[in-house]
Amino acid sequence: MDKTVYIIVGPTAVGKTAFAIALAESLHAEIISADSRQCYRELGIAVAKPHADELNQVPHHFIDSHSIVEEVNAGLFEQYALDKLVELFQKQDSVVMVGGTGLYIKAFCEGMDAMPNVEGNIRETISQEYEINGLAWLQKEVKELDPQFWINAEQENPQRLMRALEMIRQTGTSITEFRKAAKKQRPFKIVKVGLELPRELLNQRINLRVDQMQKNGLIEEARNLLIYRKYNALQTVGYQELFDHFDGKINLDTALELIKQHTRQYAKRQMTWFKKDNTIHWFDARTVIIEEVKR
Numbered sequence: 314m315d316k317t318v319y320i321i322v323g324p325t326a327v328g329k330t331a332f333a334i335a336l337a338e339s340l341h342a343e344i345i346s347a348d349s350r351q352c353y354r355e356l357g358i359a360v361a362k363p364h365a366d367e368l369n370q371v372p373h374h375f376i377d378s379h380s381i382v383e384e385v386n387a388g389l390f391e392q393y394a395l396d397k398l399v400e401l402f403q404k405q406d407s408v409v410m411v412g413g414t415g416l417y418i419k420a421f422c423e424g425m426d427a428m429p430n431v432e433g434n435i436r437e438t439i440s441q442e443y444e445i446n447g448l449a450w451l452q453k454e455v456k457e458l459d460p461q462f463w464i465n466a467e468q469e470n471p472q473r474l475m476r477a478l479e480m481i482r483q484t485g486t487s488i489t490e491f492r493k494a495a496k497k498q499r500p501f502k503i504v505k506v507g508l509e510l511p512r513e514l515l516n517q518r519i520n521l522r523v524d525q526m527q528k529n530g531l532i533e534e535a536r537n538l539l540i541y542r543k544y545n546a547l548q549t550v551g552y553q554e555l556f557d558h559f560d561g562k563i564n565l566d567t568a569l570e571l572i573k574q575h576t577r578q579y580a581k582r583q584m585t586w587f588k589k590d591n592t593i594h595w596f597d598a599r600t601v602i603i604e605e606v607k608r
Contacts, residue, residue: 316402316501319606320347320418321411322587323508324580326518328598330363332508333411337371339603340407345394346375347412347421350549352390353381355538358531359551361522381538381546387420394421398501415465415586422505424497428488431479439475439482448553454478461487465586469553469575472545506606507587508598516577523573526551532565550575 319340321333337344346352350360354377363373374397379385394410401408412418443451448471455474456463459481467473480488510518523531535555541547542556551572558568587593596606 315406316398317407318398318501318503319407319409320422320503320505321409321508322415322418322505322593323413323598324515324583325361325413325576326522326580327508327510327515329411329413329508330361330367332598332601332603333409334363334367334371336603336606337409339607340405340409342405342407342409343372343374343401345397345408345410346373347390347394347410347414347417348375349385349390349414349417350546351376351412352379352385353377353546354379355381355541356534356546358526358529358534360549361526381541381544384545387414387416388425390417391420391425402501413583415583422496422499422503428480428491429484431483435482436475436479439478443471443475451475451478455481458482459487459489462489465582467579467582469548469550469579471548503592504606505590505593506601507593507595508601509584509595510598515580519576519580520573523569523576527569531555535559550579 319336319342321329321336323329333344336342348360350356351362352375353360356362362376368376375390375393378393398408410418410421448469451471451474452468455466455477459477462477462481466477477488480486480491509515531551532555535552536559538547538552539556539559542552547553547556554563554568554571554575557563558565563571594606
């Protein structure tokens with residue numbers, strides 16, 4: 314039988330985790346997470362990490378696998394996932410991958426291109442400018458200098474934005490141009506499954522999820538992570554807004570509303586990214602049937 318990786322993609326809050334677990338159980342398979350934040354063991358509520366009972370239902374990999382003080386990127390994920398597949402395929406014919414980080418999934422499916430080295434003075438200058446001028450300045454610079462990247466960028470993630478700005482200043486070329494090399498061939502079958510919902514319904518689910526996160530201890534979690542705020546892992550929706558609240562820049566209600574707004578915007582960018590991939594088979598998350606996916 315062919316070895317197969319079923320990749321479940323879609324926007325945040327669409328229901329990927331529950332579906333991936335159900336699919337994995339039906340296949341007697343294990344799950345590799347393709348989420349750029351759930352791999353950090355210190356993070357939990359804000360990144361919508363699967364609950365303990367969900368993790369106990371099916372073995373998960375790339376969950377709690379790294380610390381926020383470590384640098385984790387798409388290239389590292391590619392190698393991690395390929396190494397893990399060698400192990401898993403020795404005991405099963407199928408593996409389920411699930412996540413909303415498009416670049417990680419692209420790296421796994423197609424490989425990562427070699428990036429030019431960036432001169433240290435360019436990186437240092439951009440870092441200093443960001444420290445002085447803040448996220449709004451960084452967003453404006455990237456939007457103006459690399460609109461091609463900006464369209465699908467994680468626009469609230471300063472580390473990704475600084476990387477793009479470094480590349481355009483170093484080479485004069487968009488970072489996206491270095492992601493167009495020949496696709497690597499993988500020795501297994503890949504089936505991509507996309508879950509989607511009507512925009513209004515997805516937005517309602519996002520808003521309800523943030524409300525539930527608050528009840529589950531989101532604010533306390535963010536407060537405990539304040540000392541790590543400069544690490545890349547914390548440059549993400551759900552923490553940055555609360556850090557601004559702790560700094561006295563905004564009140565709590567505003568912070569929570571911004572988390573909802575930024576999450577909705579992120580979900581829209583996720584869909585823009587995934588809809589460009591014509592190899593994804595799309596299903597309504599409310600009615601998808603596992604047997605249809607397995608066919």
